[in-house]
Amino acid sequence: MTETAAHAVLRGVTRVYPGASQVHALGPIDLDIAKGEFFSVVGPSGCGKSTLLDVLAGLNPPSAGTIVFEGKPVAGSVPDGVGVVFQEDASFPWLTVRDNVAFGLRRLGMDAAEIARRVDYAVGFMGLADFAGAYPAQLSGGMRQRVCIARTLVLQPRLILLDEPFGALDQQTRLLMGDELLRLWRETGATVLLITHALDEAAMLSDRVGVMSSRPGRFIDLVETGWPRDRDSRIVSDAAFGAVTARLWSSLRTESMKAIGRG
Amino acid sequence: MSRRQGVLDGTLILLAILAVWQGLYQYAGSAALTPPWATVRYAVDLLGTPNFWGHATQTLSAFAWSVAISAVLGIALGLWFGAFRFAGDVAEPMLASLYTIPKVTLYPVMLLLFGLGPSAKIAFGVIHGLIPVVLFTLGAVKNIRPVLLRTARSLRLSPIQTARFVLVPAVLPEIASGLRVGFSLCLLGVLIGEMFASQRGIGFLIINGINSHNVKLTTAVTLIVIVFAVGANSALLALDRRLHHRG
Numbered sequence: 114m115t116e117t118a119a120h121a122v123l124r125g126v127t128r129v130y131p132g133a134s135q136v137h138a139l140g141p142i143d144l145d146i147a148k149g150e151f152f153s154v155v156g157p158s159g160c161g162k163s164t165l166l167d168v169l170a171g172l173n174p175p176s177a178g179t180i181v182f183e184g185k186p187v188a189g190s191v192p193d194g195v196g197v198v199f200q201e202d203a204s205f206p207w208l209t210v211r212d213n214v215a216f217g218l219r220r221l222g223m224d225a226a227e228i229a230r231r232v233d234y235a236v237g238f239m240g241l242a243d244f245a246g247a248y249p250a251q252l253s254g255g256m257r258q259r260v261c262i263a264r265t266l267v268l269q270p271r272l273i274l275l276d277e278p279f280g281a282l283d284q285q286t287r288l289l290m291g292d293e294l295l296r297l298w299r300e301t302g303a304t305v306l307l308i309t310h311a312l313d314e315a316a317m318l319s320d321r322v323g324v325m326s327s328r329p330g331r332f333i334d335l336v337e338t339g340w341p342r343d344r345d346s347r348i349v350s351d352a353a354f355g356a357v358t359a360r361l362w363s364s365l366r367t368e369s370m371k372a373i374g375r376g
Numbered sequence: 377m378s379r380r381q382g383v384l385d386g387t388l389i390l391l392a393i394l395a396v397w398q399g400l401y402q403y404a405g406s407a408a409l410t411p412p413w414a415t416v417r418y419a420v421d422l423l424g425t426p427n428f429w430g431h432a433t434q435t436l437s438a439f440a441w442s443v444a445i446s447a448v449l450g451i452a453l454g455l456w457f458g459a460f461r462f463a464g465d466v467a468e469p470m471l472a473s474l475y476t477i478p479k480v481t482l483y484p485v486m487l488l489l490f491g492l493g494p495s496a497k498i499a500f501g502v503i504h505g506l507i508p509v510v511l512f513t514l515g516a517v518k519n520i521r522p523v524l525l526r527t528a529r530s531l532r533l534s535p536i537q538t539a540r541f542v543l544v545p546a547v548l549p550e551i552a553s554g555l556r557v558g559f560s561l562c563l564l565g566v567l568i569g570e571m572f573a574s575q576r577g578i579g580f581l582i583i584n585g586i587n588s589h590n591v592k593l594t595t596a597v598t599l600i601v602i603v604f605a606v607g608a609n610s611a612l613l614a615l616d617r618r619l620h621h622r623g
């Protein structure tokens with residue numbers, strides 16, 4: 114990490130879903146995400162990763178604790194400068210790929226020529242140029258997810274939250290999309306928080322990986338990778354890559370066993 | 377289904393109807409209805425008379441009003457009930473049971489409220505057409521995928537923007553289905569209203585034909601109404617399919 118100013122800060126953050134069952138899904142979490150950092154979260158399924166994203170984005174209130182983004186507390190709404198890509202397909206089925214991507218910009222009342230320029234760039238960047246006029250129903254799940262990523266990117270967020278965005282992709286495409294994400298991260302200087310269930314993906318992309326316990330999710334390990342900023346998927350052949358992945362797995366193994374009931 | 381297949385099916389259905397019609401005529405005789413070809417010829421003649429169009433414009437205008445009121449009021453109520461879960465949970469079963477009441481039982485009340493004339497006809501149309509529009513809209517809003525609303529929040533849309541740019545387009549296919557059902561029922565309501573409570577309009581023409589034993593007139597007017605209803609319904613069905621296909 115070259116810059117160390119905290120971009121997002123979580124202190125004692127927990128989330129208990131209200132209602133009869135009172136599911137304690139998350140925390141307590143203490144975390145500082147540095148400006149420009151690429152931070153990934155791995156953890157067993159159901160451990161509270163998506164809950165963490167919701168709370169950090171201001172989509173759900175924490176049950177306790179505080180969240181600060183760019184020096185201001187996050188409360189009740191998504192702060193300006195935060196972009197979210199959800200785990201589920203969130204493309205708008207009534208709009209073409211191009212109109213989906215332009216959606217946020219149009220709501221801001223931006224000049225049409227500027228919208229077209231940004232949308233063309235984002236659509237090309239995500240490899241959707243040949244499908245700009247298609248509707249989501251005509252696309253594969255992975256392509257729809259790329260539409261959602263493009264829709265978020267055109268808004269040029271300073272903090273990008275991605276919830277298992279490549280879950281629907283095959284391994285090769287996943288590696289290439291990872292490269293694109295790294296390129297984007299380098300070019301924009303944005304801070305990235307990536308939730309993933311793929312340890313190799315986390316190890317390859319991140320400056321730092323947070324390993325979560327089974328529910329209620331807490332960070333049981335924070336692994337610094339030490340990769341140079343200028344990196345890509347070829348890092349998987351680096352000897353250090355194996356060491357990082359191995360450490361993630363040893364931290365996660367017991368938690369994963371708990372998650373499948375063998376703890 | 378290909379277009380050619382659709383045309384073929386349509387033709388077959390038409391032929392079947394004509395066969396049944398001819399058969400009914402053989403069975404019941406000219407005191408009940410006129411045979412197909414004579415009816416078509418009489419209907420075409422009828423379409424050339426100003427008297428018929430005088431009645432038809434009355435009906436069409438009442439129909440247009442009742443569709444417009446059912447659509448605007450129905451969509452607004454559906455969105456409202458759907459957006460506020462509690463109101464929706466209370467309203468939905470009430471509307472559903474209200475909907476199953478035979479509407480005939482409400483006619484005396486409507487007549488007392490609106491008197492004889494266009495407003496009673498429009499009201500008859502609305503009591504038939506409104507509830508399906510509300511129920512379809514309400515159901516669609518309740519079943520909207522939550523991630524779409526979360527997306528709206530993550531894009532920092534205002535409540536009005538969310539309604540205008542996410543909620544309404546997301547539920548539009550369902551609303552179109554509701555409108556199609558409401559449309560047919562409005563026509564039914566207006567025609568029945570004219571039979572009961574009017575001296576003008578297509579419904580009155582039919583009743584009048586029956587009362588004066590003018591079988592030719594009754595059969596021809598019925599044919600015109602059926603052709604209109606089937607034509608309009610297929611156009612709306614095509615639109616409905618297009619909207620659903622997109623999603």
Ligand SMILES: Nc1ncnc2c1ncn2[C@@H]1O[C@H](COP(=O)(O)OP(=O)(O)O)[C@@H](O)[C@H]1O
Pocket residue numbers: 130136137138156157158159160161162163164165328
């Ligand atoms: N709206 C909700 N109400 C109650 N419990 C929930 C809700 N959303 C998630 N949970 C529960 O919280 C836990 C964490 O969920 P989630 O954050 O989606 O996990 P992950 O993304 O790590 O798979 C799970 O046990 C899940 O069942």
Ligand SMILES: [Mg+2]
Pocket residue numbers: 162163164200276
């Ligand atoms: Mg999740």
